[in-house]
Amino acid sequence: MKIKHIIWDWNGTLLDDLDVSMAALNEVLKSEQLPLVLDKEEYRQYFQFPVIKYYEKVGFDFAKTPFDVLAKRYMDYYQPHSFACPLHEGAIELLKDCREKGIHQSLLSAAKLDFLFRQIDHYGIRSYFEHICGLDNIHAHSKAELAKAFVSKNHFDRSCTVFIGDSVHDYEVASYAGCRCILIANGHEHISKLEACATPVLKDINELKKLLSAV
Template sequence: MTSSAIARSTRHIIWDWNGTLLDDNDAVVAAVNKVCAAFGCEHIDLERWRAVFGRPLHRSYEHVLGRALGEHDWTRIEKLYHDAYRELLPTCGLAHGVPEKLRAWIDSGRTQSLLSMWFHDELVPLVETFGLNALFTRIDGLRAEIGGGSKADCLTEHVTVLGIDPAETVLIGDVADDAHAAERVGADCVLLTTGVMARPALEATGFPVVDSITEALETVEAEAAA
């Protein structure tokens, strides 16, 4: 369902991780710049990355690197990026409002889960380091050796395993992929401007776009009270 408002009967929130609950923009840009350096290109800043970021991801890198990318190039980029990002992960913190706002949602008698496209075996212990695991009914990351893939497929499985009603569910994320995935399964979506996608691209999805975790939950609550 694509609209400027969301359903009034929200009982469950599915949270994205990177760029949503985890403030990792500095790590992302630094990791992208490791790729740029390896390919002999100038460094970029967050605004430049937001301007070119989209799917498929290799096209974003083609814009930044100024060249077409073959399979070997993409394999190299994947390794360069993920190695650099992993090294910088310990410097990342939680978004403002986490975990307080998430605890308040649970205290209201409703539920929430976490779905990320970061690697599952690394995601779960990372979430645990912040003491958040108990706040989620389920945590799912990417169960593959290579990043990317379809979030819609992962969301479909996540919703099925949880046994929740998509009509009573809101996905809160930071990129258009989150909106497309939510639309695929029949859930609603709220998008944050705190990640790596520019506001116009988020607004083009037709879903509500906000600037913080607090605003995202206020959007959900406002519709529930309407």
């Protein structure tokens, strides 16, 4: 596998924010007097993009409380608490290894761009990325169009460009942009759903590091 450019996902892929994301979800569920999601595997089964579909699956009634209101409540909890999240084990070492190999790296996220920059700067890793792309809202609908335009604008060789993420949507985004994808199964989406995608699925960052060491 020849790789010239890696386009990283952020939440769940480099940032280990599963626990805080579950806590934020449960705060909103509690506010709506709905059953909490207490098991990580249950959460991973629910999770999907667009996030509005995932909200429907856990039981929110948008006729009672609009999605925009629920999303803001979620972010009101998630954003301040997210700065206590660690990066996944081995993440910084892998970013460093890729840079030393001459692999170009970018970050493309469904997160709101201004907050994404705050998170990246908090961890002191902005210098590893040549480009950082995010959305202009908190609704995490899709990053497919953003990805396709980004790859085209920068004239990347699609055969040597790999998206790395933790969700089915990351696979869909990579396919839409005409690139390859590697999925990591210790993020937000259940491994059974990832394995239904026609792409490699790895256990964690350390397994990814072994794969990329041969590049």
